[in-house]
Amino acid sequence: MANSINSSGTDTYVGTARSRVDGPAKVTGQAKYAGEFGAPDLAHGYVVSSGIARGRITAIDASAAEAVPGVLKVLTHENRPRTAWLDYNYQDAVAPPGSPFRALYDDKIHYSGQPVALVVAEDFDTARHAASLVKVAYEAEAPTTDLTAQRDLAYDPPKKRSGIKPPPAPWGDAAGAYDAAPIRVSQDYRLAVEHHNPMEPHASTVVWEGDGKITVYDKIQGVANTHGYIAGVFGMKKDDVRVLNPYLGGGFGSGLRPQYQLFLAVLAARALERSVRVVLTRDQMFSFGYRPDVLQTVSLGSDAEGGLQSIRHDAISGTSNFEDYQEVVVNWSGVLYDCDNVALSYKLAQLDTYTPSDMRAPGAVTGVMALEIAMDELAHETGQDPIALRLKNYSESDRTEGKPFSSKSLRACFEEGAARFGWSTRNPEPRSMRDGRELVGWGMATGIWESMMQQSGAQATLTADGKLVVGNSTGDIGTGTYTILTQIAADTLGLRMEDVTTKLGDTNLAEAPLAGGSWTAASSGTAVMRACQDLAKQLFTLARGLDDSPLANVDFERAVFKDGRIAVTGDESRGIAITDVLAATGTDTLEATGSAGPDAAHQKAFSPYTHSAVFVEVKVDEDLGVVRVTRVVSAIAAGKIINLKTARSQILGGVVMGIGSALEEESMLDHTLGRFMNHNLGEYHVPVNADIHDIDVIFVDEEDKANPMGVKGLGEIGIVGTAAAVANAVFHATGKRIRDLPITIDKILA
Incomplete structure (x- = not known):
């Protein structure tokens, strides 16, 4: 049943073109984003960014800002409350090796645009104005941001990033085969640093619920990551934190990791014991991750007809001075083409910038670009x-x-x-x-x-009126996840899409991986399918147990769920409506969970x-x-x-x-x-x-x-x-x- 959704093997919705079920909410403005959720007594934070790229803060004068009517607090490294951050080096789900950036941790400046203060006020305009009055003095040092100047200091990362395959061991004799090849192409390639720039800026709204409990609306591609981050950094019980992100206005990878506005918003909310929102400006959207700068050399050797005899692909990627960011850049050259002599290398060089981050098809956009231009050059050289x-x-x-x-x-x-x-x-x-x-x-x-494919859970609830609710905590970053999960669920139970509601982006739902890596359809889709298959079995058991059941003596494998009914394959006149099964058995709701993960074999x-x-x-x-x-x-x-x-x-x-x-x-x-x-x-x-x-x-x-x-x-x-x-x-x-x-x-x- 590799490609089958419905128990009968009949797909009504899967494989067809369907409009997005979340489309009306988005085009009518009903969809709310992280920076749009309100709360009683909501305060607003505005970030003050560093004016230098490297050095230290020698003094901060916030007196003028604090004197502005409506300003509640100016938080800096000098007065921020002590948190578990000082004692626990939390690694989020996609963090590279190293020490994650800590906002307002000390006087050290790691990169230009680093947050050095947070002004919290009764309204946004007051906070923004007061932030302009904060005076920061620095002892500046010359920054190192030119990757070319650092290439001789490149190193093999001592610890590999989880989920990122290092280059494979070389095979054959790539150098010797290249030297002996009749046709040789060897060039350097470079793709400029790129920033994600999704339409929705990064924002966090922290709602103070009292008794130390908070509800957080965060711009994130997976609420489980934010949830674990807050619990780990602030030493909070997970039951005291709920994270939601029902809609995301684009991410492209920038929302995989919790960004610093989340830390600042939670810090301020806990300090003031009231709700706080922090939204980054477009300028500040350039003050965290980006597609890294990578120096690449691709060398191809071939015979006169273009048959590859040697592939060498070497890359040096920039990273920050506090984390060893890694992605798969060169491995593609050993996968795409068949060659007996291959050598691939990948090194890092530290820069005084923020850590790069995954950006749509991280590593592949960069590495395949170089390889595929080189292949075009080889085609031209060999007349192919x-x-x-x-x-x-x-x-x-x-x-x-x-x-x-x-x-x-x-x-x-x-x-x-x-x-x-x-x-x-x-x-x-x-x-x-x-x-x-x-x-x-x-x-x-x-x-x-x-x-x-990643490990994923899902839940499904069917009510007496024949309505189905499915979902989990993953996010829909604009890819259509709401819609495809609705299609899968509808087909599995033979319901109309209109009778299915999908819920996402809530830590109160079944845990699922963040939305990234192109794994959501396989992971969450399979989990939803399995949850609905469990419901189907429960329904079938109830239906077969009815007096004079049309499904008596029928095995589940012969059941077909279609048009809101359970029937017999080959004789669909023998069947019963799902709502009639629930009514006849006095069942108000049926619930099921499903899980899915990669098959080790x-x-x-x-x-x-x-x-x-x-x-x-x-x-x-x-x-x-x-x-x-x-x-x-x-x-x-x-x-x-x-x-x-x-x-x-x-x-x-x-x-x-x-x-x-x-x-x-x-x-x-x-x-x-x-x-x-x-x-x-x-x-x-x-x-x-x-x-x-x-x-x-x-x-x-x-x-x-x-x-x-x-x-x-x-x-x-x-x-x-x-x-x-x-x-x-x-x-x-x-x-x-x-x-x-x-x-x-x-x-x-x-």
Whole structure:
């Protein structure tokens, strides 16, 4: 029953296109976000940010701020209440090794924009005004923020980050094979630092319930992470803390870890014994995690026909001076292509910045970009069609793990994507295609992402009126989780979607992993399915026990749940309505729980990945250097697709972010000041409507055995490979190979 939801094997909703069940709440403004929940006697906090990137605070004068009418408290490292933070080094669920940043801990400044004070007042405007009056004196030191200058100090992380695979041991003789190869390509590649910049800023509203109890509305991609953080940092009993986040206005990974506004809001609420809200400004959204700066070198050696003889991929990634942030950057080069001589390395270098954080497809966006541009360079050097080169070196198994893939339909992605794009009519010669004054380029790349599953719980409650409520504590970060869980539940019990309500983002619900890594559909989806299957068995037992039951002497395996009824497969006239079963047995509610997690035997036997092929058309103004992405075809192999509409939206969003990586997004560090200078949406450029044209999404047929539902996540795969495809198209259009992304006008015209 790998791909079956309904007990009969019949899916009514799963596999179809359905509008989001949370859509009306969002477009009408009924959906409330972390910074919008109110409370009686709510106070407001405003963060004062550091003016230097490295050094120490020598004095803080808050007297002028404290004199402002309406100001309740100015918290600094000098007067903050003692908490368990001093005694317990809490590691949140996705923390890298090291010592997590501690707001207002001492006088030391680790990075520019670090919070140095919190002004709490009766209203937001008063708090903001008073914050401008806080005077902070510093003893500044010269910051180190240039990764290139630190590359000679790069080191192997002494402790590996949980869940992040280190590079595999080399196999063969990559250096010797490269030196002996007839064709050699070796270049450096770089992707600019990027900040997540979701529409909703990071915010925490802490509601003081009395007796030391609090209810917290937090911008987080998994309330369990916030819950554990508060209990660990403040030494609170978990029963005294409830965390909710029913809606999230985008996250892209920035909401995986509790950010410092949470600590400050809880600190202030406990100090004042009243409700407090802290919302970060857009400027302050640049004062925590980001996609890290990574120096990469990819060296490919091949025979004259493009058969790979050597792959070397080396990366040095920036991290903070207090945590060893790690992500998978180079491993993809050992998975995507078949080669007998491979050596991969990954090191870190410390910078005076905040710790980087996971950003949509962390590591893969960076590493696959370099690999796929290098493969395009090899295709050009050997006179190969880029697709033909990839097929020539197609990997049939994961050599980094020594396992077969759980499924791999990448060939179909190449075939169907190329056909839809019209790739066969491409003139391979750079600068050979033109549309008026614009040079036309066609490029392509491969995408890959892990297909993961995490331990997850879910609960389901059926009431006498035939209404079903399911849910768990995971979040819907805009991916459509509310909708797909509703579809799964409805199909499992044969109900209408309108009769199913899904609840998420509440620590009072069954515990589930945070929403990230593209594992939510497989993890929470399977748990919801199993909870509903348990309900189905309970219902069937009640129905079969009725006097003159139409299901008498029928085994559960022959039962079909459809149209609100339980019937017999092959003879659906023999059946009974679910509401009639509940009424006849005097049952007001039925409850069930379900759990799901990765299968150890399956994990040992297979490597699960999603794959894609991305085709891009660009048009480049020959005189002005302006690049337009006019067409994209993204062909995706991701197992069973639960909702064709929300799935397509996920890929569209990933492609748009990939275009941003390729052409626009760039957080610019002034290395003298150690500060990101374009810390606003006026100067940090992201794609807008005028930048995006035709995007075509194809889901190729694929059956997968990686999890009970046969699904693979879609949140990440849409962005992976897109930037490389754009860069390869720009080369085809202009003949200029740009390896330092984003590709801006100055680089085109240089």
